[in-house]
Amino acid sequence: MRNIIVSMILLFIGQMSWAQTITGVVKDTANSPISYATVVLYSLPDTTYVSGAITNREGQFKLTAVESKQLLLQVSSIGYKTRYLPAITDQTIVLEQDVVSIDEVVVKGTRPISRLISGGVQINVANTVLSGIGTGNDVLKRIPMITGDNGRFKVFGRGDARVYINNREVRDPSELDKLNSADIERVEVISDPGARYDATVAAVINIQTAQKPGEGFSFNARSSFYTGENNDYINQISTNYRKEGLDVFANLYYSNISSLLKGDISQIVDVDTLWCQNSYTNGGMRSNALNGTVGVNYEISENHYIGLRYDIKTSPQKNTKDIYLTSDIYADGVLYDKWKNRELKRTANRPVSQVNLYYAGQLGNLSVDFNADYYCGGTDTEGMHVEMSEEFGERTLYSASHIDNSLLAGKLQLAYPIGKGKLSVGSEYVDISRNDEYSNKDLPGFTSKVNVDETNLALFTEYKVLTNIGNFSIGLRYEDANYDYLVDDEVADDKSRHYRQWFPNASYATKIDKVELQLSYTSKVVRPSYRELSGNLAYGNRFMIETGYPFLKPTVRQDLSLMIVWKIVQASVRYVHQKNAIVTWIDRFESDPKVSVLTSRNLHELPKLAAMIAIAPTFGIWKPQLSCGIHKQWLDLTSYGINVRLDKPSFFGSFNNTFDLSGNFMINLDAAYNSKGHLSTSYIYKDSFLVDCSISKSFFDKSLQVKLAISDIFNQNRAVNEIMMPQTDLKNLYHFDNRALSFTVRYYFNSARSKYKGDAAGADALNRF
Structure with missing residues (x-):
């Protein structure tokens, strides 16, 4: 032919x-x-x-x-x-x-179509059923390898992902709710980020939007109401104005969210006495946010762009946490005490400000990308802890914490074609400071002041080339990180750190007939958060306190993965070796051994294996997507004084169904399952099964959209885990109030997106705040 x-x-x-x-x-x-x-x-x-x-x-x-x-x-x-x-x-x-036949059922090869890209996979969204699904959040929830919601997502086998929109990191989770799915061109799931990304970045989700021509004013507005055990509200408006090379944008977002928490807690401590604490907790949290953004882009000439963006996050009212805890305490099987506790916290979020300045340009064949960031913010928290004990009377404890964060960062990246490939080189510098003060005058030894000053200089290079036998990519990143740890304004040499580390990465991709394959290797690091490093003691109850561990070492990850894409099928296998893995740990309080200290520790190593497969065919109006996978770890705690192996695999599966009906109607029915299994030092001892459903309709050429949804129909959203430590067994079962009926209205007028090309420097430090 x-x-x-x-x-x-x-x-x-x-x-x-x-x-x-x-x-x-x-x-x-x-x-x-x-x-x-x-x-x-x-x-x-x-x-x-x-x-x-x-x-x-x-x-x-x-x-x-x-x-x-x-x-x-x-x-x-x-x-x-x-x-x-x-x-x-x-x-x-x-x-x-193209049209293919599967078991005599005609299945169109309509997009979204997966294809391999350097370090990951790309999913086309434009001109597919996903383009009418609603928001950026709705799109990501239906992408293979991605789990999560509300701006916080994980990539299968990798963990928490950084989300980008047009290469700019998303700092405000509500941004994904503001993004219209019809404006998304494609989603790139980068499970093996290269050298240009911070060494702490485990995975990247990059959303690329379609460019719309035209000038003038545009805006879109959204209002959502949620009702379940509480009533919640979210309102948002975004505006944009374009004229020739000038692009001005602004948005405003307000939310008022309440959540309920119910839980059963069991703790067994075997020291000189066998202590058993059975507790029931019930309470709620309320948070509110008023966030704003203003920015400007200017096209100096055809290949030169500059821009400035300012973000501010505030809470008009204090965020509150009010938890009640009822406990029965047994000593060697005999009732020792009963108490009722109340923990009340009020947090005032001081305005968080972030400024980003960028330049993006082309000087001949040389591409230049520069970003500078400044960040400052903090919180003030007042706490009250009331204990009513049948045997030891009543007492009230008052605490206060004060946190300040600041950052100054810059990043420069250059790219130039060499031979059949492209060479990229760059540098990133970060200077950050954190001040963490905690006081509890009613408990001696619980008042402290800790400062962490950090500088990090990174150099990186990457070369990508297309050959007759496939695509090759190789990169190398060097980071020089210095941490000064100060206690009461004095440098603590035993807790300060200085790291000089190299992080290589490489990948090879090819195509055999219609099968795309990519083999990747990356070296990454997981640095402890400032909370994990803090030596401050946080009081829980008479048998539990929480603190960080200043001697934590960063975890070094070595990842080897294979990804396969064939028509409507996508699969991956990944092996991860973690050295100095940071895990949750329980120690004994030195002055009172019956008191547990919830903290973090390093394990010598923690190897893991993950595998998944997804298929997304189309049967007329029905667009199903089926995914399943397995996580397996190998962990023996015998050398840590615990005669137990934590190596039971866990399985997961999801079945998402979209029905694209006439009249701009769309119905979604989604189900997700997670099995029991070991995760780090925890055992997930119950299965979970979640079902969500929604129906939406668009009017006026899709300018107006209304959506009615029910989340967690069977009210099965819960968090369960068991931690077995030396002399301690802690078991938790928490229920959340995620079952809710929601109604959302969105309106788009001359919808457009900002042309902002800025990226964030110092991304790792901002996330660790």
Whole structure:
């Protein structure tokens, strides 16, 4: 068939000659542009390769060739039939969807289509059912390998992910709720981030939005109401104004959220006496936020951009936590005491300010990307702890904490084509300070003042090249991190640290027939949070206190992974080796052994294995997506005084269903399952099963959208774990009030997105705050 097509084209173009530049646009049958289609130019009759290109977000391409009278274009994209046609400039090329048969059921190869990219996988969203799903949050929840919600997501086998929108890190989780799914072009799930990312970044989710032409004013507004055991509210408005090279944007977000917590806690302590504490907890938290953003971008010339962005986060009212705890205490099986506790905390969030300044430009073939960030903020918390004991009477404890954070950071990245690849080099510098003061005048030894001053200098380089046998990428990052730990304004040499570390990464990707494969290796680090390093003692009850561990070492991770994409199937296998793994630990309080100290420790090593597979076919209006996987770790605590092996695997599965109905109606029914199993030093001793459902409809050419949803229909959202430590067994079962009915209205007027190209310097430090 291909020979016949080629022969017909030869007859058509045999006597014609062409200019050196060939341009065009690739679209689908719905007249929507197809981005990232492959366009290859051949000379005839021997079909010798001349040049190639990838279409941009508008489906446009541009090729350059030596003059020839016989040229042939090959245009292909996953999910579409490949076309061969004459190399005529300024033409529109329409690709038809490919259709395959599975068990005599016709399944269209419609997108979202997965394809491998350096370090991860890319999911196309534009022109798919996902584009009408609602928000950025709704889209990410339905991407294979991603779990989570409300702006906080994890990547399978890697853990917490940094979320970016157009290469700018998302600091405010509400940003994903502000993002219209129809504006998303694609989602990149980078499970093996390269050297340009901070060594602490385990995974990256980068959302790329489609560029819309036009100028003038635009805005979008959203209002949501949630009702369950509490009533919650979220309101948001975003505006944008464009005129020639000027782009001004602003948004305002307000939320008032309440949550309830119920739990059963059992703690057994075996010292000179066998102590057993059975507790029931019941209470709630209320938080509110008023966040604002203003910014400006300016296009100096075609290849030079500058911008400034200011974010402020405030809480008009104090956030509160009010928890009641009822406990029965037994000593060697005999009732020792009963008490009722109340813990009340009020936190005043001082305004958090962050300023970002960027420049992005092209100097010939040299790409330049510079970012500078300043951050400051803090909290003041007042606590009251009331204990009513049948045997020891009543007492009230008062505490207060004061936290200040500040950061100054800069990042420069340069990229230049060398040979068939591109070389990137860069540097990042971070200077941060944290002041943490805690006082409890009613308990001796519980008042402290800790300061941490940190500087971190990083140098990195990465080279990516395309060869005949596949794509190669190799990178190296060097970090020089210095921590000065001060107690009562005096440097504590035994707790201060200085690290000089190298972090290599490499990947190889190829395609065998229609199967894409990528093998990756990365070296990463997990640095302890400031809370984990803090030596401050936080009082829980007469049998439990919490503190950090200033002697924690960073965890060094070595990751080896294999990713496979074949048509509508995506799979991955990952092995992770962690040295000095940071885990939850329980020690004894030195002056009173029956009191447990909840803290953190380093384990010598913690190896893990993770594997998953996902399939996403289409059956008419029904678009299902089935994912399943397994986590397995190998951990023997015998050498730590505990005769137990924590190596039971855990399984997970999800089944998401979208029904794309006529009249702009859409129904979603999603289910997720997680089994029992070991996770670090904890045992998840109960299975969990969650089901969500929603129905939405769009009006006025999708400018207005209404959505009715029910979350956690069977009220099964809970957190369970058991921690077995030397002389201690702690068991927790918490229920949350996630079952709720919600109603959301969104309105988009001349919808547009800011062209802001800034990235965040010092990303790791900001997240650790």
